[in-house]
Amino acid sequence: MVNYKHLHYFWVVAKEGGIARASERLHLTPQTISGQLSSLEDHLGISLFSRVGRGLELTETGRFVLSYADEIFSLGGEMEELIHQLPAGLPKTLKVGVVDVVPKSIAHRILSPALKMADPVRMICQESSLDTLLAELAVHRLDLVLADRPIPSTVSTRGYSHKLGECGVSFFATKKIVKKLKNKFPQCLDGAPMLLPSSGNYLRSGIDRWLDKHRLYPRVVAEFDDSALMKVFGQEDAGIFIAPSAIEAEVEVQYHAVCIGRVNEVKERFYAISVERKVLHPVVAEIMATARESLFSNNT
Amino acid sequence: MVNYKHLHYFWVVAKEGGIARASERLHLTPQTISGQLSSLEDHLGISLFSRVGRGLELTETGRFVLSYADEIFSLGGEMEELIHQLPAGLPKTLKVGVVDVVPKSIAHRILSPALKMADPVRMICQESSLDTLLAELAVHRLDLVLADRPIPSTVSTRGYSHKLGECGVSFFATKKIVKKLKNKFPQCLDGAPMLLPSSGNYLRSGIDRWLDKHRLYPRVVAEFDDSALMKVFGQEDAGIFIAPSAIEAEVEVQYHAVCIGRVNEVKERFYAISVERKVLHPVVAEIMATARESLFSNNT
DNA sequence: TATATTGTTCGAAAAAAACGAAGTAAAGGT
DNA sequence: ACCTTTACTTCGTTTTTTTCGAACAATATA
Numbered sequence: 325m326v327n328y329k330h331l332h333y334f335w336v337v338a339k340e341g342g343i344a345r346a347s348e349r350l351h352l353t354p355q356t357i358s359g360q361l362s363s364l365e366d367h368l369g370i371s372l373f374s375r376v377g378r379g380l381e382l383t384e385t386g387r388f389v390l391s392y393a394d395e396i397f398s399l400g401g402e403m404e405e406l407i408h409q410l411p412a413g414l415p416k417t418l419k420v421g422v423v424d425v426v427p428k429s430i431a432h433r434i435l436s437p438a439l440k441m442a443d444p445v446r447m448i449c450q451e452s453s454l455d456t457l458l459a460e461l462a463v464h465r466l467d468l469v470l471a472d473r474p475i476p477s478t479v480s481t482r483g484y485s486h487k488l489g490e491c492g493v494s495f496f497a498t499k500k501i502v503k504k505l506k507n508k509f510p511q512c513l514d515g516a517p518m519l520l521p522s523s524g525n526y527l528r529s530g531i532d533r534w535l536d537k538h539r540l541y542p543r544v545v546a547e548f549d550d551s552a553l554m555k556v557f558g559q560e561d562a563g564i565f566i567a568p569s570a571i572e573a574e575v576e577v578q579y580h581a582v583c584i585g586r587v588n589e590v591k592e593r594f595y596a597i598s599v600e601r602k603v604l605h606p607v608v609a610e611i612m613a614t615a616r617e618s619l620f621s622n623n624t
Numbered sequence: 625m626v627n628y629k630h631l632h633y634f635w636v637v638a639k640e641g642g643i644a645r646a647s648e649r650l651h652l653t654p655q656t657i658s659g660q661l662s663s664l665e666d667h668l669g670i671s672l673f674s675r676v677g678r679g680l681e682l683t684e685t686g687r688f689v690l691s692y693a694d695e696i697f698s699l700g701g702e703m704e705e706l707i708h709q710l711p712a713g714l715p716k717t718l719k720v721g722v723v724d725v726v727p728k729s730i731a732h733r734i735l736s737p738a739l740k741m742a743d744p745v746r747m748i749c750q751e752s753s754l755d756t757l758l759a760e761l762a763v764h765r766l767d768l769v770l771a772d773r774p775i776p777s778t779v780s781t782r783g784y785s786h787k788l789g790e791c792g793v794s795f796f797a798t799k800k801i802v803k804k805l806k807n808k809f810p811q812c813l814d815g816a817p818m819l820l821p822s823s824g825n826y827l828r829s830g831i832d833r834w835l836d837k838h839r840l841y842p843r844v845v846a847e848f849d850d851s852a853l854m855k856v857f858g859q860e861d862a863g864i865f866i867a868p869s870a871i872e873a874e875v876e877v878q879y880h881a882v883c884i885g886r887v888n889e890v891k892e893r894f895y896a897i898s899v900e901r902k903v904l905h906p907v908v909a910e911i912m913a914t915a916r917e918s919l920f921s922n923n924t
Numbered sequence: 925t926a927t928a929t930t931g932t933t934c935g936a937a938a939a940a941a942a943c944g945a946a947g948t949a950a951a952g953g954t
Numbered sequence: 955a956c957c958t959t960t961a962c963t964t965c966g967t968t969t970t971t972t973t974c975g976a977a978c979a980a981t982a983t984a
Contacts, residue, residue, distance in 0.1 A: 325632075325704075326700055326703070326704055328628030328629065328632070328700070329627075329628065329629070329972090331700075332625075332628070338900055338904060339899075339900055339901060340900075340901055340902070341900055341901040341902020341903070341904060342902060342930075342931090343930070343931060343932095344929075344930055344931080345901070345902075352972095352973075352974090353973070353974055353975085354930075354931065354932090355931085355932070355933080355934095355973085355974070355975085356972070356973050356974070357931095358931060358932060358933090359932085359933090359972085359973085360972080360973095362932090368704075368707060369708070370707065370708070373904075375930095375931070375932095375980095376906075377930090377980085377981060377982075378929065378930045378931070378980060378981040378982065379902075379929095379930070379931085379981090380904065380930090380931080381904050381905075381906050381909070382900075382904040382905060384710070384716060385707065385710055386904075387764075387767075387904075387905065388703075388706075388707065388710055389703065389707065390764070391763075391764035392699055392700070392702070392703040394763075394764060394899075395699055395763075396696050396699050396700060399692055399695055399696050399699075400626055400628070400631075400692070400696060402692070403626070403688075403689065403692040404625075404626055404668075406688075407668060407670065407685065407688065407689065408669070408670070416684060464687075464690070464691035464694060467687075599639075599694075600638055600639060600641055600682075601639060601640055601641040601645070602640075602641025602642060602645075602679075603641075605681075605682060605687065606676075606681050609681070629940095629941085642961070642962090643961070643962060643963095644960075644961055644962080652941095652942070652943090653942070653943055653944085654961075654962065654963085655942085655943070655944085655962085655963070655964080655965095656941070656942050656943070657962095658961095658962060658963055658964090659941085659942085659963085659964085660941075660942095662963085663940095675949095675961095675962070675963090677949090677950055677951075677961090678949065678950045678951065678960065678961045678962070679950090679960095679961070679962085680961090680962080
């Protein structure tokens with residue numbers, strides 16, 4: 325771990341062009357700076373200045389370090405400058421990213437506690453792929469990501485996944501489609517037109533495994549990244565589609581379809597992903613607490 | 625000035641979700657962290673955590689600070705990681721930006737010492753407007769900018785201008801143009817077709833003042849940001865053009881033109897702009913020393 | 925050659941950080 | 955309701971780090 329105090333001295337020395345000048349600006353004696361500078365070089369194991377004549381000259385490494393120090397300390401300065409004009413009662417905001425495979429009504433269920441809290445919260449929602457959202461999360465442009473899977477270990481982003489709940493999946497179809505089905509569930513799926521989440525999605529692999537196990541080979545009409553789009557296609561008689569059992573009622577009403585069967589072997593899970601290990605954002609904490617205790621309380 | 629040690633503790637506490645966990649990771653006792661954290665809050669004059677229950681919760685400000693701390697410490701980490709794989713004898717490079725109004729042969733004169741130094745230097749040149757180049761300089765993507773004026777005080781970029789030299793300007797024209805001129809210099813300029821640096825350029829205002837003072841009103845055929853382009857137009861009989869007197873000979877040869885007059889009242893100046901107050905890049909230092917002693921040694 | 929300027933090395937002094945002991949306060953189990 | 959565990963804080967002391975004064979070495983300038 326570099327000593328940022330030392331790095332700061334180095335930065336000032338480089339900027340001012342010498343220890344003497346730097347010591348003036350820092351209100352320190354030259355011997356202090358000189359010593360601390362040597363400590364930094366010792367720690368890094370490489371020299372930052374070459375002592376030439378009675379002055380200093382940046383080495384190649386020194387210039388490299390300077391470019392980083394520049395960024396680091398201007399960030400620090402910017403932070404200090406902005407910190408005091410921040411707390412002026414601007415409404416609390418919560419920036420959420422929702423992975424597009426997560427059904428909208430599930431997202432709403434999960435997030436609604438935020439809007440019902442004591443002090444008002446402005447919520448900013450964004451919908452996109454997991455990768456995109458994790459990138460945003462990493463640079464703190466999001467407070468929380470709602471996903472259907474934990475953070476992939478392959479991804480370099482650091483972050484912590486918190487499981488919110490899980491439930492089985494239900495199969496839906498419009499009446500028009502249902503009429504054409506010969507058998508009862510689940511045999512009716514074999515050869516039937518079907519809409520599925522695109523391969524690569526977490527839920528999809530579970531569905532595929534289950535279909536395979538039961539020797540059911542539906543005709544896959546279309547694949548979707550966005551679950552809402554899939555349901556709209558379903559509503560227009562494009563094929564059988566699926567949704568978490570927990571929102572059966574909403575789906576039947578909203579998309580004019582009926583539930584033709586339920587599978588509890590395949591579980592759809594929902595996760596909240598945050599940057600901090602333990603969630604420190606009060607609104608996020610509230611959301612997660614509520615979700616865990618009551619999101620799918622009516623089924624296991 | 626924030627204490628980066630304190631900021632680092634804050635960062636770890638936020639990441640780990642508590643003082644207890646953080647103290648473990650930092651190999652420190654909780655009371656130390658707690659104390660240092662309070663110091664930081666005292667210094668900033670605002671609380672970063674709200675103590676809720678037996679734990680901590682980030683405040684709005686805390687989350688803001690965290691986002692900066694995140695950037696700062698990942699920069700620091702990145703720096704440490706890269707620092708050791710850097711010094712592997714990659715050739716020294718010098719990244720120079722040349723403002724486009726600076727004549728190419730002047731730029732060459734100024735920069736050539738770099739190529740004649742003891743250990744070889746690879747030079748990377750870029751040509752653009754002053755604004756663009758200063759932005760690049762600020763983020764250390766350039767080591768040096770060559771300009772025809774000192775750094776404008778209106779610009780927020782910090783940087784130091786070092787004057788390299790100055791010389792008068794000469795007027796040039798092709799023989800075809802010269803034939804048409806009725807009077808001798810400088811009266812011949814009145815009403816004559818002329819190429820000039822665009823308004824807004826530093827040299828242009830000097831030229832304009834001089835022309836005005838002598839009641840000379842040439843017909844301005846075209847204006848250029850790029851001095852080389854102006855000379856090419858001049859070569860093609862578009863009009864009278866100007867260049868620093870120091871490169872008279874080169875201009876006459878290269879652009880098939882003749883010098884029709886010299887003005888020492890209008891001075892063209894050249895500056896090197898660097899990030900550091902005193903230039904610490906050895907190659908840059910060499911360039912500047914050479915320039916100052918011999919760039920325009922044959923005239924004042 | 926004298927002189928001012930710049931950076932360095934050595935202690936001792938001052939300041940900051942870290943710890944042990946003890947205390948408060950909330951959550952969890954009995 | 956009562957004990958236990960967990961988590962943060964406060965206080966005084968010890969340890970570590972930073973800073974300075976004094977003396978010194980090297981280089982440029984007059």
